[in-house]
Amino acid sequence: MKKGCPYGTHRVIEPKGVLPQPALKIDNDMEIYDNEILIDVQTLNIDSASFTQIKEEAQGDIEKIKEIMKNIVATRGKHQNPVTGSGGMLIGTVEKIGPALEGKTDLKVGDKIATLVSLSLTPLRIDEFLETRKDIDQVDIKGKAILFQSGIYAVLPKDLPENLALSVLDVAGAPAQAAKLVKPGDYVVVIGGTGKSGMLCLYEAKKRVGVTGKVICVGSTDKSVARAKGANLADEYIKVDATDALALHDKVKELTNGRMADVTINCVNIPNTEMTSILSTKNEGLIYFFSMATSFTKAALGAEGVGKDVTMIVGNGYTKGHAEIALQIMRESETLRKIYEELYG
Amino acid sequence: MKKGCPYGTHRVIEPKGVLPQPALKIDNDMEIYDNEILIDVQTLNIDSASFTQIKEEAQGDIEKIKEIMKNIVATRGKHQNPVTGSGGMLIGTVEKIGPALEGKTDLKVGDKIATLVSLSLTPLRIDEFLETRKDIDQVDIKGKAILFQSGIYAVLPKDLPENLALSVLDVAGAPAQAAKLVKPGDYVVVIGGTGKSGMLCLYEAKKRVGVTGKVICVGSTDKSVARAKGANLADEYIKVDATDALALHDKVKELTNGRMADVTINCVNIPNTEMTSILSTKNEGLIYFFSMATSFTKAALGAEGVGKDVTMIVGNGYTKGHAEIALQIMRESETLRKIYEELYG
Ligand SMILES: NC(=O)c1ccc[n+]([C@@H]2O[C@H](COP(=O)([O-])OP(=O)(O)OC[C@H]3O[C@@H](n4cnc5c(N)ncnc54)[C@H](OP(=O)(O)O)[C@@H]3O)[C@@H](O)[C@H]2O)c1
Ligand SMILES: NC(=O)c1ccc[n+]([C@@H]2O[C@H](COP(=O)([O-])OP(=O)(O)OC[C@H]3O[C@@H](n4cnc5c(N)ncnc54)[C@H](OP(=O)(O)O)[C@@H]3O)[C@@H](O)[C@H]2O)c1
Numbered sequence: 013m014k015k016g017c018p019y020g021t022h023r024v025i026e027p028k029g030v031l032p033q034p035a036l037k038i039d040n041d042m043e044i045y046d047n048e049i050l051i052d053v054q055t056l057n058i059d060s061a062s063f064t065q066i067k068e069e070a071q072g073d074i075e076k077i078k079e080i081m082k083n084i085v086a087t088r089g090k091h092q093n094p095v096t097g098s099g100g101m102l103i104g105t106v107e108k109i110g111p112a113l114e115g116k117t118d119l120k121v122g123d124k125i126a127t128l129v130s131l132s133l134t135p136l137r138i139d140e141f142l143e144t145r146k147d148i149d150q151v152d153i154k155g156k157a158i159l160f161q162s163g164i165y166a167v168l169p170k171d172l173p174e175n176l177a178l179s180v181l182d183v184a185g186a187p188a189q190a191a192k193l194v195k196p197g198d199y200v201v202v203i204g205g206t207g208k209s210g211m212l213c214l215y216e217a218k219k220r221v222g223v224t225g226k227v228i229c230v231g232s233t234d235k236s237v238a239r240a241k242g243a244n245l246a247d248e249y250i251k252v253d254a255t256d257a258l259a260l261h262d263k264v265k266e267l268t269n270g271r272m273a274d275v276t277i278n279c280v281n282i283p284n285t286e287m288t289s290i291l292s293t294k295n296e297g298l299i300y301f302f303s304m305a306t307s308f309t310k311a312a313l314g315a316e317g318v319g320k321d322v323t324m325i326v327g328n329g330y331t332k333g334h335a336e337i338a339l340q341i342m343r344e345s346e347t348l349r350k351i352y353e354e355l356y357g
Numbered sequence: 358m359k360k361g362c363p364y365g366t367h368r369v370i371e372p373k374g375v376l377p378q379p380a381l382k383i384d385n386d387m388e389i390y391d392n393e394i395l396i397d398v399q400t401l402n403i404d405s406a407s408f409t410q411i412k413e414e415a416q417g418d419i420e421k422i423k424e425i426m427k428n429i430v431a432t433r434g435k436h437q438n439p440v441t442g443s444g445g446m447l448i449g450t451v452e453k454i455g456p457a458l459e460g461k462t463d464l465k466v467g468d469k470i471a472t473l474v475s476l477s478l479t480p481l482r483i484d485e486f487l488e489t490r491k492d493i494d495q496v497d498i499k500g501k502a503i504l505f506q507s508g509i510y511a512v513l514p515k516d517l518p519e520n521l522a523l524s525v526l527d528v529a530g531a532p533a534q535a536a537k538l539v540k541p542g543d544y545v546v547v548i549g550g551t552g553k554s555g556m557l558c559l560y561e562a563k564k565r566v567g568v569t570g571k572v573i574c575v576g577s578t579d580k581s582v583a584r585a586k587g588a589n590l591a592d593e594y595i596k597v598d599a600t601d602a603l604a605l606h607d608k609v610k611e612l613t614n615g616r617m618a619d620v621t622i623n624c625v626n627i628p629n630t631e632m633t634s635i636l637s638t639k640n641e642g643l644i645y646f647f648s649m650a651t652s653f654t655k656a657a658l659g660a661e662g663v664g665k666d667v668t669m670i671v672g673n674g675y676t677k678g679h680a681e682i683a684l685q686i687m688r689e690s691e692t693l694r695k696i697y698e699e700l701y702g
Contacts, residue, residue: 019636019663021603029601031632033662034655097654130658164664185661256374258366287376291364301653301671308646308653308671309442310379313475316530316674317378318364319509326646326653326669329661 013111016045020160023135025089032090032160033133040089040135042156049119049159050108055175056131056151057182059100060208060281061304062093063149078141081151085138092132098304099131100149102157103168103178113161124174126181127157128164128335148356150175166335172342176349179356183209184338185329186279186302190216191337193300193325194275197224201264201273201292203254204280206231206240208356209302213277214245215341215348228267230254243347254285261291278303286310293322302327358456361390365505368480370434377435377505378478385434385480387501394464394504395453400520401476401496402527404445405553405626406649407438408494423486426496430483437477443649444476445494447502448513448523458506469519471526472502473509473680493701495520511680517687521694524701528554529683530674531624531647535561536682538645538670539620542569546609546618546637548599549625551576551585553701554647558622559590560686560693573612575599588692599630606636623648631655638667647672 016022022045024030025037032038044050058066058081070076084091092099106123119125127134135158142152159165168177186209194200200217204210206229217227229246231237237251250263264272272294278285283305290311293299299322301311311324342349361367365377368384377383389395403411403426415421429436437444451468464470472479480503487497504510513522531554539545545562549555551574562572574591576582582596595608609617617639623630628650635656638644644667646656656669687694 017603019603030629031602031659031662033659034629034632034652097652098658129662129664132654132658133662162663164661257376258362258364284375284379287379296677304654304657306653307379307442308651308656309477309649311653311671312649312673313443313477314376314378315671316509317376317474317478318507319474319675320673321676322673324671324673326656326660326671328657328665328667328669330664331666332641 013046015112016047016161018047018161020133033130036088038089038135040085040137042137042158044108044110044158046110046112047161048110049106049113051102051104051125051127051157051159052107053102053104053153053155053157055103055178056091056153057100057102057178058091058149058151059096059098059304060149062096062098062100064281065093065095067146074144074146077144077146082138085136090132090134090136096304097132099134101127101131101182102134103174104157124168125165126168126178127159128166128181128184128330130329134158148179150178164330169339172339173353173357176342176352176357177339179208179352180338180342181335183212184334185327185331187212187216187341188331188334188337189300189302189327190277191220192331193298194220196220196222198274199226199228199268199271201228201230201276203230203276203278203285203289204303205229205246206236207279207281210279211240211245211348211351212338212341213279214240215345218245226268228264230260239351243351254280254288255282257287257291260288264292273297275300278306281305283307287314290315290318290320290322295321297322299324300327301325358391360457361392361506363392363506365478378475381433383434383480385430385482387482387503389453389455389503391455391457392506393455394451394458396447396449396470396472396502396504397452398447398449398498398500398502400448400523401436401498402445402447402523403436403494403496404441404443404649405494407441407443407445409626410438410440412491419489419491422489422491427483430481435477435479435481441649442477444479446472446476446527447479448519449502469513470510471513471523472504473511473526473529473675475674479503493524495523509675514684517684518698518702521687521697521702522684524553524697525683525687526680528557529679530672530676531622532557532561532686533676533679533682534645534647534672535622536565537676538643539565541565541567543619544571544573544613544616546573546575546621548575548621548623548630548634549648550574550591551581552624552626555624556585556590556693556696557683557686558624559585560690563590571613573609575605584696588696599625599633600627602632602636605633609637618642620645623651626650628652632659635660635663635665635667640666642667644669645672646670
């Protein structure tokens with residue numbers, strides 16, 4: 013059996029020398045190396061920015077969506093959207109564990125797990141499309157995937173429905189970071205606060221700002237804003253198109269009496285909201301870009317362009333304990349759990 | 358006289374509603390609005406990532422470089438490289454000050470200034486190319502530019518040569534951030550530490566880490582590494598191709614006895630070094646991406662992909678006092694000043 017690198021570089025076909033995530037093509041042959049785990053895949057949860065792009069390209073047509081997904085995997089050996097660069101995650105059952113991992117992993121063959129590393133670096137083979145739930149970015153398939161030694165995962169909890177856990181785990185980095193970054197007394201703006209990651213961020217932020225702080229939810233549709241309001245997730249709600257930087261700036265200014273946000277969390281799934289985040293944040297404030305549609309140069313040069321001294325953080329999908337924090341919200345909050353079961357369950 | 362928005366949105370032609378930086382095309386007519394400043398341009402300092410791309414496209418040919426630059430300005434009304442998204446900055450003389458700025462600015466007509474906002478949002482007209490200094494990304498032109506009300510600038514200091522000041526101010530954000538982020542005892546890796554921004558970062562980092570810390574300089578050519586070594590800018594030097602993530606990881610591991618970097622500063626001008634930065638940094642460490650060639654998704658998904666809990670910061674070109682901090686280095690360090698005069702003076 014062939015020996016593998018912990019990071020999976022042994023599977024990189026092109027360009028040589030890079031890691032699987034930035035690679036253009038990786039080897040998705042399903043014979044495992046000594047330190048790999050083979051997964052029998054059940055469901056793919058495509059990253060929201062990626063699936064939005066695919067749906068647009070397919071003009072909503074399910075067969076076209078499948079074709080695009082198939083092409084991506086055929087070309088790259090992994091489900092990495094060439095336009096957004098992003099992936100998503102999956103759930104499946106452990107089918108084989110490489111002998112080099114013995115004593116190093118607590119996984120057993122037969123365990124149902126969610127991978128917490130992006131599909132954009134996961135060797136994947138799709139054999140058949142079963143069900144496509146296009147409103148929640150989930151696709152049931154027959155297929156296999158490989159988890160590298162350095163890859164992280166969560167064993168699916170027994171007390172939560174699988175699809176619910178999958179949806180929540182997909183965005184687990186966001187609430188965990190919100191919990192870390194928000195301080196008592198902070199004014200927090202969550203752009204895309206009405207979405208899957210956004211509502212979890214609102215919940216964590218609200219727990220932390222206390223009575224002197226303020227949490228502001230930004231969404232773009234009446235329905236989603238009403239949903240967040242109904243669950244009492246924030247102190248204030250704004251319905252606005254998040255690409256309109258000046259419009260949101262003015263509303264945040266009004267609601268914060270000119271102070272602006274101490275912390276802005278960006279959870280949208282559309283491009284061109286960097287300036288909106290920058291203008292909504294106070295000088296020396298902090299912006300957490302969880303959105304995968306964020307452009308590095310637009311953020312860096314946008315802040316400089318208006319002379320704004322803000323700290324801007326790249327939304328690392330992983331932070332210690334993120335899976336536990338996110339799943340715990342579903343146990344803590346009856347209201348949120350109901351919403352997530354309805355939307356993603 | 359027409360009234361302008363402080364952020365310059367009145368000059369955005371396409372798409373409507375966005376700010377000048379993300380805009381595809383802005384109006385570069387040189388009749389000023391009431392809150393604008395007209396600059397008689399002397400020199401453009403093109404962003405290193407952008408100029409590297411332009412030089413490659415032109416295969417080093419000066420006439421082709423001029424043609425590409427001309428096309429960029431003709432298409433966008435500003436010098437924003439469509440491939441890298443980045444700009445650069447300029448020096449010139451204040452020619453007109455809009456009446457709405459009276460009492461609000463300390464600039465006078467005739468002042469020689471450097472704009473500290475990116476060329477990627479600055480209305481620019483190029484009338485004639487004078488001299489192209491292609492090794493240091495500088496181009497002398499005849500032309501005009503507009504500074505918006507929110508735009509930041511520095512009056513050129515009398516005690517430093519102009520081109521030197523321009524070069525240093527171009528990357529002023531980097532040393533100022535290094536000064537903020539590095540703590541006593543830290544192990545600091547500066548990737549691209551041999552370059553213009555990199556050497557300034559090494560200098561600030563070395564001041565701060567103290568005797569218990571360690572500063573490691575990474576460059577890719579013998580000459581540039583020897584230069585940094587000659588100036589005693591770091592404690593250790595590594596010559597390696599920064600796109601080779603595993604190679605640098607191994608060297609940093611060796612030099613830090615397995616601890617890895619507390620802070621990694623990325624100052625390269627080439628793509629595909631996100632994973633290199635991530636693997637060189639310890640868990641719960643910090644990465645500052647100053648490089649404009651950074652990809653947001655490669656950073657976010659790369660860190661997640663190897664389960665690395667690192668804080669990644671987008672290199673905002675602006676932070677309070679950045680111009681003063683950067684220029685001060687040229688006064689403090691005889692050695693660095695000599696190097697910068699030789700390279701960029
Ligand atoms: N960093 C990571 O590791 C990581 C991991 C997973 C996902 N992500 C990214 O996180 C982002 C959000 O994911 P998600 O699953 O939470 O997405 P989601 O549930 O689809 O939510 C998208 C949000 O964006 C809002 N939005 C869309 N268009 C808008 C507009 N024009 N104006 C204002 N708001 C708008 C939506 O609000 P309305 O419904 O009110 O329009 C909604 O709140 C995506 O970009 C995804 O790629 C990142
Ligand atoms: N965030 C902002 O606001 C802002 C403002 C200005 C500039 N920037 C960005 O900052 C970056 C650096 O700018 P600069 O003016 O300092 O550039 P520079 O002087 O050209 O330096 C580039 C550095 O990258 C290194 N490098 C290039 N290829 C390499 C490789 N394959 N392996 C290892 N090192 C390599 C060079 O080292 P060797 O010479 O040893 O090869 C040098 O140290 C650029 O990406 C630029 O776009 C950002």
